[in-house]
Amino acid sequence: MRIPFLLALSALGGGALDTPSAAQQADPHIYRAVFIRAAPGRLLDLIDHLKIRREVYRALGEPEPLLARHSQGDHWDLLLLEPVGSLPDFYAPERQARCDRAAVEAGITTEEWSRRAELMVAWREELFVAGPPLAEFQERNRDVGFYHLEVFLGLAGKRDSLLNQRRMENQYLAAIGRPLNLIFTRQAGAAWDLFTLGFYRDLQHYAEPTAVSVEKQDAAAISAGFESRNHIGSYLRRFLSAHHDTLLSRVP
Structure with missing residues (x-):
């Protein structure tokens, strides 16, 4: 029997390389x-x-x-x-x-x-x-029309740190009132170690500036474990072999 396109099971090789969240565990x-x-x-x-x-x-x-x-x-x-x-x-x-x-x-x-x-x-x-x-995925995907996807390939020995950075960044986003990203960690298939997906009403919602002052943004970044808000991206890059960003619109 032929295995259907987009429903075919990929060859499953190896387990997850990162420790999943408490809810996922x-x-x-x-x-x-x-x-x-x-x-x-x-x-x-x-x-x-x-x-x-x-x-x-x-x-x-x-x-x-x-x-x-x-x-x-x-x-x-x-x-x-x-x-x-x-x-x-x-x-x-x-x-x-x-x-x-x-x-x-x-x-x-x-x-x-x-x-x-x-x-x-x-x-x-x-x-x-x-x-x-x-239930969390469906709630986040309700009434949205725009997404920000980031896919990551971690350096050897740094995948746990990469996952932790994504969680730290979510803590920072929560503190400044921005939507959190959902985190997905590799179990099998393609080489990517994890990806995050942000959910927005539209492009304007994604691009809108935060109303939080620079001082409070820095305080939020430090509280989340970063040196400052300007160091969030450079800290992420310590753990990356590759990283792709994509903006997407929902297909109704």
Whole structure:
């Protein structure tokens, strides 16, 4: 049986390299991130094709993946971030059978949907990550239309420090009244060690300046463990082998 495109299980090699948060340790929720570059001239066709699959998730009673379109930054076109829960449950034969039945009821078999999707995709990269509880993810994703994604590849021996820096930066953001980033840590798949995702109403919300004074920003940075607010970025770079930023708009 052919494993469907965008539902195929990647070869799972190795465990997570970073220590997950307390919430993730207690009840880890797995997500599947797929970065996709469309074939030339096929982006809008691919978006429409991916949206067809939403009917299958609804029929299964499962949360729909977040689908967002690249605005500027990395070289791919689309992010698909799918709440998985647990890999054994997600890829259980019983669930796959229900998924196939739901696809038929939606008007296109899983195999045919996958075949057509392959014709529209030039490149893709897939990563399984441990992320926040599903309820937190869904609440953050409610009524937003813009995202800031940062993906990170840590230096050897520095991945724990990289994860800690992202948590420190969230502490700083909370202190100055800015939205916190959700943190996702690698479990299997592509090389990236972790990524963070910020949720905003729109570009203006993302770009708006903080009303907090420079002095209070510095105090917040120091309280979070940084030397000052101007040292947040340079401190992060101590732990990085690679780092990509991408701004994205939600696909309705």
